[in-house]
Amino acid sequence: MSFDYFEHAADIGVIGRGATPEEAFEGAAEAMFAIMVDAAQVRPLVLFAFAFAEDDLELALVTWLNRLLAESRQRGLALGRFSLNRADGEWQGKAWGAPWDANMARGTEVKGATLTMLHVGQADGAWEARCVVDV
Amino acid sequence: MDMSRLQKIDACAWSVPLRAGEKRAPVLLYGSESLLASMDDKVLEQITNVACLPGLAGSAMTMPDAHWGYGFPIGGVAAFDPDQGGIISAGGVGFDISCGIRCLRTNLDLQQIAPHLERLADALFRAIPAGVGEEGKLKLTPAQLDDVLTGGAQWAVAHGYGHADELEYVEERGQMKGAVPGNVSEFAKKRQRGEMGTLGSGNHYLELQVVEKIYDPAAAQAFGLHQGQVLVSIHCGSRGLGHQIGTDYLVSLAKAAGRLGIHLPDRELACAPINSPEGQEYLGAMNAAINVALANRQILAHLTREVFGEILPQASLETLFDVSHNTCKLEKHAVDGKERLLYVHRKGATRAFGPGHPALPERYRQAGQPVIIGGSMGTGSYVLAGTRESESRAFSSASHGAGRAMSRTQALKRWQGRELIRDLASRGILIRTQSMRGAAEEAPGAYKDVDEVAAATEQAGLAKRVAFLRPKACVKG
Numbered sequence: 059m060s061f062d063y064f065e066h067a068a069d070i071g072v073i074g075r076g077a078t079p080e081e082a083f084e085g086a087a088e089a090m091f092a093i094m095v096d097a098a099q100v101r102p103l104v105l106f107a108f109a110f111a112e113d114d115l116e117l118a119l120v121t122w123l124n125r126l127l128a129e130s131r132q133r134g135l136a137l138g139r140f141s142l143n144r145a146d147g148e149w150q151g152k153a154w155g156a157p158w159d160a161n162m163a164r165g166t167e168v169k170g171a172t173l174t175m176l177h178v179g180q181a182d183g184a185w186e187a188r189c190v191v192d193v
Numbered sequence: 194m195d196m197s198r199l200q201k202i203d204a205c206a207w208s209v210p211l212r213a214g215e216k217r218a219p220v221l222l223y224g225s226e227s228l229l230a231s232m233d234d235k236v237l238e239q240i241t242n243v244a245c246l247p248g249l250a251g252s253a254m255t256m257p258d259a260h261w262g263y264g265f266p267i268g269g270v271a272a273f274d275p276d277q278g279g280i281i282s283a284g285g286v287g288f289d290i291s292c293g294i295r296c297l298r299t300n301l302d303l304q305q306i307a308p309h310l311e312r313l314a315d316a317l318f319r320a321i322p323a324g325v326g327e328e329g330k331l332k333l334t335p336a337q338l339d340d341v342l343t344g345g346a347q348w349a350v351a352h353g354y355g356h357a358d359e360l361e362y363v364e365e366r367g368q369m370k371g372a373v374p375g376n377v378s379e380f381a382k383k384r385q386r387g388e389m390g391t392l393g394s395g396n397h398y399l400e401l402q403v404v405e406k407i408y409d410p411a412a413a414q415a416f417g418l419h420q421g422q423v424l425v426s427i428h429c430g431s432r433g434l435g436h437q438i439g440t441d442y443l444v445s446l447a448k449a450a451g452r453l454g455i456h457l458p459d460r461e462l463a464c465a466p467i468n469s470p471e472g473q474e475y476l477g478a479m480n481a482a483i484n485v486a487l488a489n490r491q492i493l494a495h496l497t498r499e500v501f502g503e504i505l506p507q508a509s510l511e512t513l514f515d516v517s518h519n520t521c522k523l524e525k526h527a528v529d530g531k532e533r534l535l536y537v538h539r540k541g542a543t544r545a546f547g548p549g550h551p552a553l554p555e556r557y558r559q560a561g562q563p564v565i566i567g568g569s570m571g572t573g574s575y576v577l578a579g580t581r582e583s584e585s586r587a588f589s590s591a592s593h594g595a596g597r598a599m600s601r602t603q604a605l606k607r608w609q610g611r612e613l614i615r616d617l618a619s620r621g622i623l624i625r626t627q628s629m630r631g632a633a634e635e636a637p638g639a640y641k642d643v644d645e646v647a648a649a650t651e652q653a654g655l656a657k658r659v660a661f662l663r664p665k666a667c668v669k670g
């Protein structure tokens with residue numbers, strides 16, 4: 059699993075790659091949270107889990123990313139590690155993180171994952187998940 | 194942008210002729226030839242997509258500061274007629290609903306604050322929660338938050354944040370009607386609990402500025418501005434609640450559009466007919482987010498006054514105006530000589546009512562609405578006044594900022610936050626931020642020439658320049 063970025067004039071494009079859609083989604087989450095905080099500084103002190111249902115693979119990516127944003131904000135957590143599984147049409151997500159502290163190098167807040175340049179598909183034998191996030 | 198696709202109307206207005214087989218409403222682009230030539234082709238693609246949406250009144254248009262956004266371009270303006278099947282679009286408003294600028298005029302001149310500038314900048318940075326992960330001191334119960342969702346800045350004033358008489362200088366008198374807290378998800382409400390009275394991140398800022406040049410003495414007098422005067426501009430929006438409403442409705446309206454048979458050239462244009470249950474639901478939630486933004490800026494203005502009061506007890510900070518950038522509002526406009534009630538989407542664009550408009554406070558009735566074009570932290574900003582001409586040209590709309598000329602990822606490759614802050618300090622501009630990455634992304638060189646944007650805004654007849662403001666200190670999120 060890996061992540062990368064692509065160009066957008068005002069905001070930032072995130073890309074996750076992996077052997078499965080789930081891995082690619084995890085990569086996209088890492089890309090998105092790395093905009094906000096240096097993941098190396100986020101210790102996995104708190105774990106939370108959640109589930110969501112979404113049949114549309116692309117909308118599932120946006121739902122996953124936005125759910126992580128919402129959960130992290132309302133829990134006051136910086137996130138650095140992610141896990142996603144899918145079974146019977148339901149997505150089961152987990153994330154690990156730590157409360158924000160003064161020593162964390164702050165980046166730029168992501169407001170939401172958008173449907174712009176949204177794509178989930180296979181390329182060169184690997185899954186790729188990408189979209190623009192609004193900052 | 195591919196200029197060969199455009200047809201020049203005048204020096205700062207361009208139309209986009211239909212291609213063979215193309216069916217859409219007219220498109221207008223405002224801006225000088227050089228501004229348009231430097232815009233991404235995506236701006237044209239996005240505004241052309243907007244012109245395909247149902248019930249569009251007149252033209253879909255972009256302001257001189259337009260750049261590539263998501264769904265709508267940033268700087269996009271489009272009005273829809275509910276009686277003609279017109280739609281309301283979550284993508285046409287954006288995630289940061291009612292992001293805008295509260296501008297405060299002080300009774301101080303630069304020479305009075307100059308000896309205290311470092312102290313002011315440090316104290317404001319301590320008092321104003323800014324940046325990702327930061328929370329405000331104000332924690333609201335669910336019932337209190339529902340009151341904010343309907344009360345807006347009026348709620349804030351009733352709870353000790355500011356003065357009732359300044360609400361006259363806030364759009365909607367500080368309270369957006371039609372807010373429906375029940376249409377706002379519990380997620381959105383929970384996200385807001387720690388975020389009232391916070392600045393946010395990205396391009397949000399609190400800036401101390403000095404009036405460097407007056408363009409229109411009569412309008413400046415009406416706005417209470419003079420050369421050398423210190424102003425404070427606060428740029429922020431509806432925080433986590435607005436972001437979550439954008440998130441919630443983006444997906445639900447995208448699905449609704451499919452169900453309702455609305456063809457979306459871009460899924461980000463997620464929308465529903467204004468008169469549909471889905472459209473009305475979003476409208477009620479969006480209006481609630483507008484109230485959160487108005488309350489948030491009211492609280493931040495109050496915190497700013499407290500800081501000034503501690504350091505410069507003689508300081509008085511009055512609200513010049515409070516304008517929103519990301520909204521959809523019901524307004525009366527004439528189209529083809531006929532007056533119609535339209536839902537005007539402004540995404541990264543400012544309302545700019547001209548002289549005589551009944552919504553303006555008496556003080557500004559002759560001069561027109563104050564319009565603020567917020568520039569980068571190293572260049573400057575403009576105060577303008579709305580014009581009568583803008584009513585017929587752009588549904589009384591104008592530019593909202595300098596507009597990005599370079600992506601954030603490119604800016605990160607080109608500048609380093611610490612160096613940039615040192616460079617600006619050497620030019621007499623103090624930056625306070627927790628995020629070196631954010632500072633680099635917001636480098637002045639990543640923005641268009643604000644002078645050109647303001648001049649083009651005036652030349653296009655959208656608003657006329659009143660004053661130029663030079664930054665002296667900036668708290669960045």
